[in-house]
Amino acid sequence: MSVCENYKNVEEKVIQACKRAGRDPKEVTLIAVSKTKPMSMIEELLPLGVRDFGENKVQELTAKAESLSPEIHWHMIGHLQRNKVKYVVDKACLIHSVDSLRLAEEISKEAGKKQVTVSILLEVNAAGEESKFGITPGETLSLAQEIAKLPHIQIKGLMTIAPYTQNPEDNRIFFRNLRKLSVDIAQKNIDNVTMSVLSMGMTGDYEVAIEEGATHVRVGTGIFGERDYSI
Numbered sequence: 494m495s496v497c498e499n500y501k502n503v504e505e506k507v508i509q510a511c512k513r514a515g516r517d518p519k520e521v522t523l524i525a526v527s528k529t530k531p532m533s534m535i536e537e538l539l540p541l542g543v544r545d546f547g548e549n550k551v552q553e554l555t556a557k558a559e560s561l562s563p564e565i566h567w568h569m570i571g572h573l574q575r576n577k578v579k580y581v582v583d584k585a586c587l588i589h590s591v592d593s594l595r596l597a598e599e600i601s602k603e604a605g606k607k608q609v610t611v612s613i614l615l616e617v618n619a620a621g622e623e624s625k626f627g628i629t630p631g632e633t634l635s636l637a638q639e640i641a642k643l644p645h646i647q648i649k650g651l652m653t654i655a656p657y658t659q660n661p662e663d664n665r666i667f668f669r670n671l672r673k674l675s676v677d678i679a680q681k682n683i684d685n686v687t688m689s690v691l692s693m694g695m696t697g698d699y700e701v702a703i704e705e706g707a708t709h710v711r712v713g714t715g716i717f718g719e720r721d722y723s724i
């Protein structure tokens with residue numbers, strides 16, 4: 494199947510999941526995760542009106558951003574090193590993967606130099622997996638309070654990468670808990686913090702994530718096919 498057909502299939506499943514949950518599909522942004530994939534595949538999707546793409550490496554994001562349509566919204570979804578922040582602050586519409594005060598301080602500093610305000614999400618390791626980046630649920634409120642004091646940065650919500658599993662139902666509890674955490678933080682009414690974005694759900698589990706309140710799902714394989722890391 495073509496990339497466009499895959500995209501339309503995923504989009505239809507997004508709509509069906511919204512229906513099951515009594516949600517408006519307009520509340521959910523489908524991010525096409527194009528990491529490792531050629532620019533030609535991204536260009537195939539542009540005539541459909543697709544504008545949200547996700548990348549996990551700074552160099553790949555900036556190279557694609559410089560070559561492709563300025564209308565594209567680039568989502569930085571991968572682990573971000575402080576020394577690379579300067580390349581991405583004015584290219585990404587949303588940085589999904591902030592997991593420390595030091596990283597946020599660097600983003601704030603570079604955003605100030607470029608006179609932009611950067612929207613970020615806090616990455617939460619919802620299942621407590623050793624191998625994953627992200628803060629614990631228990632650390633999230635205090636980190637939000639610290640980052641909120643920085644200029645040129647706005648916290649828009651939370652992101653998580655759920656465990657890899659064959660059965661998406663296994664991840665429902667993590668999505669539900671992340672939503673609860675975002676509601677709790679929203680109720681604190683912290684300046685510069687909204688909890689309007691919940692970035693959760695990938696190819697294997699995005700339907701369950703939407704049922705549990707995801708506003709942004711990040712789908713790679715389901716749209717572009719398997720990735721080849723050997724090249």
Ligand SMILES: *Cc1c(COP(=O)(O)O)cnc(C)c1O
Binds near residue numbers: 695711714715
């Ligand atoms: C690669 C990646 C995705 C997409 O994964 P698929 O399983 O291919 O849909 C989503 N989120 C993050 C953070 C990723 O790195």
